[in-house]
Amino acid sequence: MAFLHTESDTLPWHKGEVEMQKSLHVPYQENPTSPFLTPGAAFLAQTAPILAIGTLDALQRPWTSVWGGEPGFARPLGSSILGVNGLVDAKHDPVIEALLGGRADGEVVKEDGGAGRPVSGLFIDLMKRKRVKLSGRMVAGALSQVGSCLQEGKAAVGEVQFVMKVEQSLVSRGPRMRSLLQLGNCPKYLNKKEITASLPDPKLVSNSLPLGEEAIKLLAKADLFFVSSSNQGRSMGTNYRGGSPGFVRLVSNDAAGVTLAYPEYSGNRLYQTLGNLQTTPRAGFVFPDFDSGDVLYITSSTEILVGEEAASILPRSNLVVKVNVTAARFIQHGLSFRGRPGEPSPYNPPVRFLRSERIDLGLQATHKGNAVAARLIGKDLLTPTIARFRLQISNPAAIGRPTPGQYVALSFETELSIGYSHMRDDDPKSLNDDYVRTFTVSSMPGELPEDEFEITIRKVGDATRFMFRQAERNRLEIPLRGFGGEFVIKPDARGAISFVAGGIGITPLLGQLSGLDVTKVRLVWTINIRDIGLVTDTFERNRRLASSTTLFVSGEVHALSESDRDIWGRLDAFGAHVIKRRLTATDLRDEEGHSSRWYICAGTALRKNLMEWLEGKEMVYEDFNY
Secondary structure, X not given: OOOOOOHHHOXXXXXXXXXXXXXXOOOOOOOOXXXXXXXXXXXXXXXXXXXXXXXXXXXXXXXXXXXXXXXXXXXXXXXXXXXXXXXXXXXXXXXXXXXXXXXXXXXXXXXXXXXXXXXXXXXXEOOOOEEEEEEEEEEEEEEEEXXXXXXXXXXXXXXXXXXXXXXXXXXXXXXXXXXXXXXXXOOOOOOOEEEEEOOOOOEEEEOOOOOOHHHHHHHHHOOEEEEEEEOOOOOEEEEEEEOOOOOOEEEEEEOOEXXXXXXXXXXXXXXXXXXXXXXXXXXXXXXXXXXXXXXXXXXXXXXXXXXXHHHHHOOOOOEEEEEEEXXXXXXXXXXXXXXXXXXXXXXXXXXXXXXXXXXXXXXXXXXXXXXXXXXXXXXXXXXXXXXXXXXEEOOHHHHOOOOOOOEEXXXXXXXXXXXXXXOOXXXXXXXXXXXXXXXXXXXXXOOOOXXXXXXXXXXXXXXXXXXXXXXHHHOOEEEEEEEXXXXXXXXXXXXXXXXXXXXHHHHHHHOOHHHOOHHHEEEEEEEEHHHHHHHHHHHHHOHHHHOOEEEEEEXXXXXXXXXXXXXXXXXXXXXXXXXXXXXXXXXXXXXXXXXXXXXXXXXXXXXXXXXHHOOOOEEEEEEOOO
């Protein structure tokens, strides 16, 4: 749950964030961070199973650790006050050491809540792909010994109790709302993992450089790390970076120094972490091994490489962070949790190897042979800007088949990327574009052969314009990253469903109609008259849906082509209730008694109105405002 904030609640961007956004040609947007612990942030903190937490040590070096293991180890204690309680590595955890001195005697360490040392946190649920970022100050903490196990006279495992005052919170799940929401989240670069609690049994393997063999193996398999940074020590931020295993590359590891590099994939374009690194080029990293419970802690200086500099170290990258390691610790079994692998993110690009790395040609051939493509085998133009595409999966056994409520992730990098460009004034956003696009699967299970599916899309950007130019005879093949998402439409206790669609937002419902009782569906669909071809096609393919639909149509008939006017003239024959005006709040009040839950798939402007009109109702929608 979160608040719809007023202008007075808006936080300004700091200097580093502004510099990064300007250098990467990001249009101005308000900072979505709230200056307190919002109810939505508090809720996610209580339900997330793990917390990545960062702070600064006595030398002002940032460190990051990961605590938790199951939901409920954190809870709000008062206005913007959050408490955390859980098992930790009492001896080697650098954050425990920095905050509490590593003393497991139960003594409370207190700090002034307004001037306490900066801390930051990222509560994250990897199975649901939800996270909340927090930043604030330490209030108090204590560490108590657990069990009788000692290492060199110090407790190996401890129970931490920690209290922080939250000064900033950001729930990464779209606009801040007043209503109670259940949201499907954009899964960019988050690979699902089922977290379970595990008792730490820490053993220090190495705390020196260069990195040892076990640490290098962990880096090679890591598909996720957490990073903490600060803005000149005044505030801190903790976030994650994810990708395919091995997306972090080891540049050097010898007596002369240890250097890592990783690409910054396109994301929400806030650049809060990079903004901190712009003003204060230091970062603390933690690489958890979800299988064994081993963990690698690193603190470092950093360099942000853009454009040609980035491509010189990681080809095909426009933005790279270079990590010059200054200290590291590798701990066996230091974590209080394990993670069972789930669905990988379909957004993950292939690993980008260092320019200095020689990739075995046989391995390259294997990767190419295992690649899965979606082959274009059908195209139906429904309106000048909306079309349905039928695609065939080249290797269903390797990637699976879509299930109701999912989207497909397709990579257009080969077709659209022009490689490195220092400046693209015609299209500045492309400088950090990974060319991965997601489209809702609009075909129903059993409607097509098992290796085929359909998407119904609007021509709105480079990727969709490219698709519209293709003909079936071209046999276009697009790399298929995978299927994902969980926007599953479920009837309420009475079996009823209320769905509000804006234009092309009808597609999630289309892909699930075969599993629903259409007579219990109430569809409120708002369209522009130019999209009338989509409406008639939908009703022709799903005759029973028309009688369950109230259709709001904006625009003038005289603006239609002659063929579209003929289509418009046939609309009444389908039996839908057609209203020739825009949807209003009153229209939804008339539908309130049908279902206790509202499903929404609409553009930003309409969705904002719907949130206000349906305030206090249970709403479910798919959120791509990542």
